[in-house]
Amino acid sequence: MTKKFVIGHKNPDTDSVVSAIVFSKYLKNGSIPAIAGELNRETRFVLDFLKGKKPKILKKAPVNSQFYLVDHGGLEQSIPGINSEDILGVVDHHQMFGLTTVEPLFYRTEVLGSTSTLLAKMFKEKGRKIDKKSAGLLLSGIISDTLNFTSKTTTTEDKKIAKELVIISGINIKELAQKMFDAKSDISGMSIREIVLSDYKEYKHLGKKIGIGVFETVSTTPFKEKDEKILKVLGDIKKESKADFVFFGLIDILKKETFFYLLSDKEDGICKKAFGVSGKNVVVLKGITSRKKQLVPYIFKSI
Ligand code: MN
Ligand code: MN
Numbered sequence: 001m002t003k004k005f006v007i008g009h010k011n012p013d014t015d016s017v018v019s020a021i022v023f024s025k026y027l028k029n030g031s032i033p034a035i036a037g038e039l040n041r042e043t044r045f046v047l048d049f050l051k052g053k054k055p056k057i058l059k060k061a062p063v064n065s066q067f068y069l070v071d072h073g074g075l076e077q078s079i080p081g082i083n084s085e086d087i088l089g090v091v092d093h094h095q096m097f098g099l100t101t102v103e104p105l106f107y108r109t110e111v112l113g114s115t116s117t118l119l120a121k122m123f124k125e126k127g128r129k130i131d132k133k134s135a136g137l138l139l140s141g142i143i144s145d146t147l148n149f150t151s152k153t154t155t156t157e158d159k160k161i162a163k164e165l166v167i168i169s170g171i172n173i174k175e176l177a178q179k180m181f182d183a184k185s186d187i188s189g190m191s192i193r194e195i196v197l198s199d200y201k202e203y204k205h206l207g208k209k210i211g212i213g214v215f216e217t218v219s220t221t222p223f224k225e226k227d228e229k230i231l232k233v234l235g236d237i238k239k240e241s242k243a244d245f246v247f248f249g250l251i252d253i254l255k256k257e258t259f260f261y262l263l264s265d266k267e268d269g270i271c272k273k274a275f276g277v278s279g280k281n282v283v284v285l286k287g288i289t290s291r292k293k294q295l296v297p298y299i300f301k302s303i
Contacts, residue, residue, distance in 0.1 A: 001064065002064045002065065002066055003032065003062065003064065003065045003066070004029065004030065004031035004032065004065070004066050004067070004068070004088065005031060005032050005033075005034045005058065005065055005066070005067050005068070006019075006020045006023045006024040006027070006031050006032070006033050006034065006067070006068040006070060007020055007033075007034040007035065007036055007058060007067055007068070007069065007070070007078070007079065008020050008035065008036060008069075008070050008071040008072065008115075009036060009071055009072035009077040009078065009201070010036045010037055010077055010078070010079065010201075011036075011037055011040075011197065011198060011199055011200055011201070012035045012036055012037055012039065012040070012043065013040065013042075013043065013071075013144060013145070013199060014040075014042055014043045014046055014140055014141055014144035014145075014180070015071050015114045015115050015116055015141040015142075015144055015145045016035070016036075016070060016071035016072070016115070017035055017039065017043050017046075017047075017055065018043075018046070018052070018116055018137035018138060018140055018141040019070035019071050019091065019115040019116055019119055019141060020033040020034060020035065020055055020070050021033045021052060021053075021055060021134075021137055022116070022119050022130075022134045022137055022138055023068060023070050023091055023119055024068075025131075025134060026119065026122060026123060026128075027068070031068060032055075032056060033055040033056070034055050034056045034057070034058045035054075035055045035056070035057055035058070036057075036058060036059075036078065036079045037057065037059070038057065039054065040184070040198055040199070041183045041184060041186050042144060042180050042181075042183045042184040043144075044183070045179060045180060045183035046137070046140040046144075046180060049176075049179065050133060050136040050137055050140070051133070052133065052136075052137055058079055059079060060079050060080045060081040061079060061080070061081030061082045061086065065086065066086050066087070066088050067082055067086055067087055067088060068087075068088050068089045068090070068091070069087060069089070069090045069091075069092070070090075070091050070092065070115050070119075071091075071092060071093070071094070071115040072092060072094060073090050073092040073094055073096050073097065073099055073107075073109060074096070074097040074098060074099045075099065076097055076202060076203065076204060077201060077202075084099060084100055084101045084102065085101065085102045085103070087099070087101060087105060088105060088106070089105055089106035089107065089108075090105070090106070090107045090108065090109070091108050091109075091115055091118055091119060091122070092108070092109045092115060092118075093109060093110060093111065093112045093113070093114060093115050093117075093118060094109070094292055095292070095296065095297070096109070097203065097204070108122070111155065112155055112157055112158060113142060113145055113146040113149075113151065113153045113154045113155055113158035114141050114142045114144070114145035114146060114158065115141065115145075116137075116138040116139075116140075116141025116142045116145070117138075117141075117142055117155075117157060117158045117161045117162075119138060120135075120138050120161045120164070120165060121157070121161060130165070130168055131168075132168055132169055132170070133169075135165045135168035135169040135171075136165075136169040136171055138161075138165055139162060139165040139166065139169055139171055139173070139176070140176065140180065142158055142161065142162050142165070143162075143173065143176060143177045143180060144180060144184075146158055147216065147253050147289060148173070148177040148181070149162075150253070150256065150289070151289050151290050151293075152289070152290050152293050152294060153290050153292060153293050181218050181253060182218070184216055184217065184218075185216075185217040185218045185219060187217075187222055192226060192229045192230055192232075192233050193233045193236075195215050196213045196215070196230060196233050196234065196237065196248050197213060197237070198213075198215060199213060199214050199215060199216075200212070200213035200237075201213075201291070202241065202243070203296065203300075205300045205303055206303055208244040208245065208303055209241070209242065209243045209244050209245075210243065210244065210245045210246075210247075210299065210300075210303070211237060211238070211241060211243045211245070211246040211247070212246075212247045212248075212249070212291055212295060212296065212299070213237075213246075213247070213248045213249070214248070214249040214250075214251055214258075214291050214295075215248075215249075215250050215251065216251045216253050216289075217250065217251065217252065217253065218252075218253055218254050219252075219254075220250055220252050220259060223250055223259070227261070227281055227282055230248060230250075230261050231261060231263060231281060234246050234247075234248055234261060234263045235263055238263060244266075245266060245267055245270060245299075245303075246263055246267070247260065247261065247262070247263075247267060247271075247295075247299070248260075248261040249261070249285075249288075249291065249295060251288075251289050253289065256286075256287055256288075256289050257284055257285060257286050257287065257288065257289075258284070258285040258288045258289065258295075259282055259283075259284055259285075260275075260277075260282065260283050260284070260285050261281065261282050262279070262280075262281060262282065262283065268280075270299055270302045270303065271283060273302035274298035274299050274301065274302040275288075275298060
């Protein structure tokens, strides 16, 4: 028998996990929420705090399975083994990377701060109530992706929907955001490799393979004197993944800036073109906190 799964992107973040849980509820068709890898610390905190059930981890597509994709719209960010004919629907808020399908499918994407916002909107459009737990989960997804409404990706709709979710869930946003950011920033016991790969995405553009990892934190102090190690790890990843360019952005959520690691002259060249900043090993990009909106488009244009 064919099983239906709802799944977010690889290296799952909070928005992709809660979206899988809530979209499976929305669908009411027996689809199973799943995640494409282990939970990060922020999401683990969110599920503990809201008593949400951890979705099943799928490392690759099981035989006879079909998928709804959330928080990503193409196969490059999906688990291996999914074919485009296995996709039943997509709910997303990213740029599109070219998904071709054999049959028509449900495809919903909007310029919003999070997939969670879009899902809340979809419930409302259908006149359906969002239960208390789902409201808390969606609120966490919005806070996570918009960095508590400070990211350039934030829209007025995100703020409006969040207010409604606060009423349903009874959650204090400030308190929840603080706890999520603390959990997100906790790197105790993590290797540099784990940190660099924890939110790493691969893209293809004009025949080039580009890897961009980011790590969001409220304090970059624990990263002092770790530049060399970070660059070494980036070099390893570039070799292993046969990428043409690899980047790592250490994002200071509070100062709203990104320490951008440049492995070689090739990456430096792209950075110079894209952001007008050049340097050896690491540069600071002021005002930049969003990979999707402030890094990817400019890097692509510079290739
Ligand atoms: Mn995501
Ligand atoms: Mn998202």
